[in-house]
């Protein structure tokens with residue numbers, strides 16, 4: 001093992017707790033490109049799979065935050081406006097901290113449960129915490 005690998009090893013062992021699935025959660029980043037007056041998130045489906053949220057929920061959130069319509073096309077999301085990936089990734093990070101990460105244990109092993117009157121609750125599979133989400 002060379003020094004670089006040792007460094008990597010040390011960096012890994014000092015990382016925060018692992019998720020229930022045994023993997024460390026790394027918030028996904030959106031890969032985007034502009035196409036004319038639109039912005040395409042090309043790994044949209046992969047992001048949704050990773051954070052275990054419905055594509056419709058994330059696309060609705062982004063449309064609302066960016067104040068433009070969005071269309072899901074296969075595994076991509078087409079945003080009907082021009083945005084730098086930095087802007088989209090900021091929104092994505094906010095979405096993840098609000099709707100994915102458990103407020104108690106900071107793990108991403110959560111789900112959204114929708115109750116009567118459309119009241120949504122973030123339920124953590126790891127620690128059982130429940131917190132209301134808007």
Ligand SMILES: [Zn+2]
Pocket residue numbers: 102103104105106107124125126127128129
């Ligand atoms: Zn938790």
